[in-house]
Amino acid sequence: MRFRWSGATACDVETAAARLNDYFRRVGYRALPSELRWARGSLWKALTTMSPRQLPMVVEAKVNPWGTQTLVDVTYEFPRTVRALSEQDADLIVAELRGLNEYLQHGAADFEAMLRLERAAQRRARAALLNTLGLIVLISLPLAGLFGQLRLPPMLASTLGGLVGGLLASYLFWRFMRRR
Secondary structure (H helix, E strand, O other), rough: OOOEEEEEEEOOOOHHHHHHHHHHHOOOOOOOOOOEEEEEEEEHHHHHHHHHHHHHHHEEEEEEEEOOOOEEEEEEEEEOOOOOHHHHHHHHHHHHHHHHHHHHHOOOOOOHHHHHHHHHHHHHHHHHHHHHHHHHHHHHHHHHHHHHHHHHHHHHHHHHHHHHHHHHHHHHHHHHOOOO
16 A cells, blocks of 8 residues: 655754654664665564564655745655554554645654554553454354264364364454544
């Protein structure tokens, strides 16, 4: 997925570039070799920490003088295959964009509010995961009993149980993450 943000700031090009570097470093990005390009997160970290800030994301910015102002164009790229974005993940991304705008304009942003949003999103994802696992256990026990009563071959029973459990887990986790 890719999205862009564009805006103008009253500072010069060098100040805008310095503020971009400082801002993205403070929200967890690392600078990449090419100028005004940052990355953060990884597939493994996103899955283990459940943090929206660990979703693999690459950001690239362009700054151009425009009269007494500087035009800033920022492009965010991240794969959609890691996990579905919840509303709280999206809220954090929007808060980071607002913070970027504030930081470019005034050199300050509310990083604590962004941290609170990240923690809330993590708590929600962990609760969704625990609820999903609990329901899977509650559903799989009667399902195992049913497969035992049907006297299915062990390989077929295991395969069916895995398929049903996997599909159910995916669906339930998605539903719990989407619920407000």
